[in-house]
Amino acid sequence: MKRSERVDRGINVRSEGIYAISSLKEILYLAGPRMALVLILFLLPVVLDSVPYWKRVVNIMLVYSLLAISFDFLANYVGLVCLGCSFFVGVGGYTSAILNSYLHVPIYLSIPLASVLGAVICTLLLLPCLWLRGVYFAIITLMYPLLLTRVIEALNIFGGTNGISGIESLPGNDLENYIIIVVMLAILFGLRRFVNQDIGLVMRGVKDNDQSIRASGINVTWIKTQAVFIASLIGCFAGSYLVHLYIWAGLSLFALDFSIIPIAAVTIGGSGFLIGAVVGSFILVPLSEFLRFFGSFRIVIYCVVLTLFIVFKSEGIMMYISRRYHQFERWVDV
Amino acid sequence: MIILSAENISKTFKGLKALDSVSFQVEEGEVYGIIGPNGSGKTTLINCITGFIRHEKGKVFFRDKNITKLPPHKIARMGITRTFQIMRPYFSLPAYKNLVIPLWGPRARKLGGWRGGGKHGDRDTVAIDILEEIGFERDSRVPYKLASTLPTGYLKRLELARCIAMRPEVILCDEIFSGLSVGEIGGLIPLLEKLKLEGVTIIMVEHRLRELFKVADRVMALQFGEKIAEGKPYDVIEDSRVREAYLGSDEV
Numbered sequence: 001m002k003r004s005e006r007v008d009r010g011i012n013v014r015s016e017g018i019y020a021i022s023s024l025k026e027i028l029y030l031a032g033p034r035m036a037l038v039l040i041l042f043l044l045p046v047v048l049d050s051v052p053y054w055k056r057v058v059n060i061m062l063v064y065s066l067l068a069i070s071f072d073f074l075a076n077y078v079g080l081v082c083l084g085c086s087f088f089v090g091v092g093g094y095t096s097a098i099l100n101s102y103l104h105v106p107i108y109l110s111i112p113l114a115s116v117l118g119a120v121i122c123t124l125l126l127l128p129c130l131w132l133r134g135v136y137f138a139i140i141t142l143m144y145p146l147l148l149t150r151v152i153e154a155l156n157i158f159g160g161t162n163g164i165s166g167i168e169s170l171p172g173n174d175l176e177n178y179i180i181i182v183v184m185l186a187i188l189f190g191l192r193r194f195v196n197q198d199i200g201l202v203m204r205g206v207k208d209n210d211q212s213i214r215a216s217g218i219n220v221t222w223i224k225t226q227a228v229f230i231a232s233l234i235g236c237f238a239g240s241y242l243v244h245l246y247i248w249a250g251l252s253l254f255a256l257d258f259s260i261i262p263i264a265a266v267t268i269g270g271s272g273f274l275i276g277a278v279v280g281s282f283i284l285v286p287l288s289e290f291l292r293f294f295g296s297f298r299i300v301i302y303c304v305v306l307t308l309f310i311v312f313k314s315e316g317i318m319m320y321i322s323r324r325y326h327q328f329e330r331w332v333d334v
Numbered sequence: 335m336i337i338l339s340a341e342n343i344s345k346t347f348k349g350l351k352a353l354d355s356v357s358f359q360v361e362e363g364e365v366y367g368i369i370g371p372n373g374s375g376k377t378t379l380i381n382c383i384t385g386f387i388r389h390e391k392g393k394v395f396f397r398d399k400n401i402t403k404l405p406p407h408k409i410a411r412m413g414i415t416r417t418f419q420i421m422r423p424y425f426s427l428p429a430y431k432n433l434v435i436p437l438w439g440p441r442a443r444k445l446g447g448w449r450g451g452g453k454h455g456d457r458d459t460v461a462i463d464i465l466e467e468i469g470f471e472r473d474s475r476v477p478y479k480l481a482s483t484l485p486t487g488y489l490k491r492l493e494l495a496r497c498i499a500m501r502p503e504v505i506l507c508d509e510i511f512s513g514l515s516v517g518e519i520g521g522l523i524p525l526l527e528k529l530k531l532e533g534v535t536i537i538m539v540e541h542r543l544r545e546l547f548k549v550a551d552r553v554m555a556l557q558f559g560e561k562i563a564e565g566k567p568y569d570v571i572e573d574s575r576v577r578e579a580y581l582g583s584d585e586v
Contacts, residue, residue, distance in 0.1 A: 217408075
């Protein structure tokens with residue numbers, strides 16, 4: 001009789017986050033996947049130099065992966081399921097557009113300024129709902145973008161339905177790519193470090209059980225506020241980058257796409273990894289571009305792919321890949 | 335010196351009187367037991383004192399400071415810690431990381447020292463020290479296991495460890511003996527006595543009277559939200575109203 005057995009590959013001494021590295025091979029084993037991601041991202045604009053359309057797609061893909069990271073962080077590390085990523089995009093985008101078009105702030109200032117300012121606005125607006133949990137918080141966050149759309153429409157402020165035009169465009173073709181690539185990598189690796197710090201641990205504690213956090217003398221709302229600020233900072237950066245990419249800001253920034261696609265990406269990529277969010281949007285966004293060929297039938301195929309993924313690989317791609325990477329299976333005699 | 339005093343605490347849940355002007359005072363460094371049949375308002379009393387539930391009437395004083403309207407985290411910061419009857423560990427974290435969270439909290443960081451948070455990066459070690467003190471075998475894998483895989487006995491201790499990590503002045507234990515074997519309780523009692531020696535005031539809500547009376551200095555009995563007796567443990571259970579509450583009256 002034979003049975004399958006899983007064996008750890010690679011480094012022998014391994015506990016949580018601590019590695020004993022003794023050879024170049026082991027360093028490569030650890031750093032390899034990370035370096036591969038960085039390398040691939042940096043090479044993408046070079047490889048796709050002859051097809052500017054796909055360079056644009058890469059940008060959109062990275063914007064979505066930022067949003068997916070923000071969703072993954074809030075949902076799986078803080079326990080706030082936020083269905084309103086488009087709220088962050090919209091607020092960040094409009095802030096950037098107002099700063100750049102109305103107040104003539106140069107682009108290299110308007111993007112960081114809009115990210116911070118937009119994050120402050122988002123956090124303040126979400127502050128009254130922060131004591132909510134689970135489904136209730138999710139529904140409220142779904143309302144916010146809809147609400148802001150109607151406010152802008154009804155009051156006819158910020159260009160109303162026409163939106164704001166005359167926004168400075170991002171400089172050069174390659175720089176446009178590399179800005180978002182560098183920021184995405186910085187946020188990805190930075191956030192991964194952050195969630196393993198003690199403050200990140202407290203946030204994970206909030207997700208598990210906020211009563212105990214209260215009993216530990218920690219203000220839950222303050223922790224949630226910090227987490228929402230971080231997530232909306234990421235979202236607002238994505239929004240303000242998008243506005244400068246399209247040189248136009250309009251109500252479509254609050255579209256449901258920006259809320260739904262990141263969630264789908266996290267589901268496909270694997271939730272609770274952060275990198276899973278990136279991998280998910282690297283699959284979903286190009287897929288949706290390939291499917292343009294099918295015209296309006298596109299959505300059907302898209303849905304089928306999504307459903308198949310959720311039914312047959314509900315753990316997510318990253319979970320599967322990382323298990324395959326760290327362990328191998330073999331058949332042994334019993 | 336009186337460390338914690340509650341005056342006329344009343345709480346109703348939609349017309350049902352859970353607590354009816356309960357008053358009591360706890361001396362510093364004593365073990366104070368609260369007993370009573372199911373539904374007599376023991377846990378509600380703890381929730382009211384620690385701010386998890388707002389009571390309608392009455393005041394709570396901690397060292398002559400009115401803490402009645404404070405939110406739970408501010409009360410906890412003063413050193414009034416509690417355990418939960420239904421254990422509430424952070425299930426997705428390893429046992430020792432469960433303690434890093436209270437050690438990160440403002441109280442432990444402010445007080446520093448051996449049981450405090452210490453400098454950043456030191457908290458893991460402090461957490462394992464506390465776990466060892468409370469009966470997790472240091473060299474085994476137990477402190478590193480996920481809290482979701484630990485058995486009840488360890489989880490109860492983890493609740494207590496969370497309180498100890500905060501350098502408490504008062505610990506309110508909500509039925510830490512329930513669901514434990516006699517042997518496991520035997521392991522907890524010296525721990526409580528050690529805490530008492532260190533000057534920590536302990537308020538215990540408990541159903542297991544025999545074990546409670548080994549550690550308690552004074553006991554209060556509740557029934558239907560009313561205080562019916564208070565005094566030395568064995569005097570209280572001799573009280574006719576307490577006997578009636580637990581066993582029913584003689585008249586048929």
